[in-house]
Amino acid sequence: MPGRIRGQLLKGTTTLLVLTVLREGELYGYEIAQRIRDNSGGAFVPNEGSLYPALHALEAAGALEASWRESDRGPRRRYYKITKTGLGMLEAHAQEWAAFSLGMARAMGVAGPKQ
């Protein structure tokens, strides 16, 4: 395992990561942070201080919908759900990220040259 990725590298990826985990279903804030960490095998640990501003900005942009309801255990929580706008945004971000990561890999010589 490559270990945790530094926060500076994670800048700009929070939106992509949040939308990706929410594609799987509704989650509340703490669950989102946990799911990102678990899905990345612990490589990505989102900065909790930037997670909530990102969630609220995505909600303001119409990419997410939020609602308060009872959780399986404990008090009511604010659950986030991805919208159609959010799915479109996720697709655009994913393509952008794929192109970026491939370009980086090629530049660093860890991927084959462009066909």
Next chain:
Amino acid sequence: MTIDWLRAFVVFGGGPALLIAAVTLVRRSERRLGHGPDESGPPVTTGQTGAAEISAYLDRMTTELRLPAADVAEVRAELADHLRDSIASLEAEGFEPERAIREALGRLGPPAELGRQLRTAHQSTRRLLAGAGGGVFAAGGGFVLGYFGGIALALLGFLAVFVVVALLAVVGVRLPDITSHDGGNTINSLLYATTLAVAAATATRYAVRTSAGLSRRAPRTVAVFWAVAGALVFGWLALFGMRGPQSWPGVALELCIPVIAVASAFVRIERPMPHVGLWAVIVAALSVVVMSLGVFAVSGLSVSGSGSGSQAEEAETIQPPDLHLDVVAPMAPAAWLPEGGFGSAYGSESASSGTRLWADVGWELPAPTIATVLANWRDMRFEAWHAGVNQYSIGVDTRYSSPFEVQPAVLHGSSLDAVFHFERLRDARSWWVVLTAVGPDGHRYRLDDGQGGDATFNGSAWDWLTAPQ
């Protein structure tokens, strides 16, 4: 028969629909302010964590939010939830409770920075534009609602005063009449100003609360903008836009309207608007009906009890038909006047452009004859004098020694014309206009008996303030 479809749509279709839309918008927006009927609100966080350190962190973060109350409560509750989960997880990993709290808070970062970032996330440009547009729309709806509410309020106030005065009359207490001298201008202008004041207050409050909810800003943050806008719009409307009967009390109230608009943007702005329900409307309507019946009953008693006395008073106050025209000028010698005199056909007509008066020089006289008649006279003019102070005293009011307005008499065909603006005079309810001129001997003479009429001030507050005495 032609139907004005546009007006019909506005009155019966579009107008009410827009009003309902505006009220709905206000109610929906107010949910964000934390006082609306929002059933999906956040849980109460007070005492949940039980840690002063967490409360202090959330308090510091909250001060940077500057969001509507509902948003502040949501953000606070959400972060409290997060901290509770985070602390529980850290304790499960073996952290001491106090260290777990510090670690969880540290992961969220500085509270002020978090608050600023959350504020930026909420207050997008899109929401700002929605708030501005929604605020204007809600202001329009609020103005219409306030206008109707103002009419109801003014009428209820008027009825209440009327009932009190009538009851006092029944028990023998007669209050001085402070309204009849100006033909009801005081009452009318006060009713008008009250209506606009209520409309301005409602419009400004609706605008502030709606734009705050839609733009996700604290009401006091957007209140400054709407206070300035309200002061400008309603200041202009009160000073120049409201045209009608005026009086000093009415103008004083009109000048307060921009101040009322500004106050409405700030005073208790966090509290919700009182929403008028069906029962409130029914109770108000019943009150008006009951009060009206009471007024009619009381006024009927009053009239029947004092009828004979009033008739006797009227008989005593009728004056002989002395026009007091010698106050103006002596009558011209008959030898210098055309046969039948000037003003054998004297007339006037009122319009928005003023009152036009004319006096015929002679009925169907040929132009050369008219020129001969007028050759005796120079500086021909119409003089407008204050007339009798009540309906039983006609002619020139002898308390005045000079006319309040003078206009040159201009020959048009066979009549001499002048235009007066009696509707711009503050203190002249009745007028008497006389044609005068300087005769061959160099003295000014009266050429006819003139004509009188009533005037009611009709203009804006600015017209009133700048009107000639």
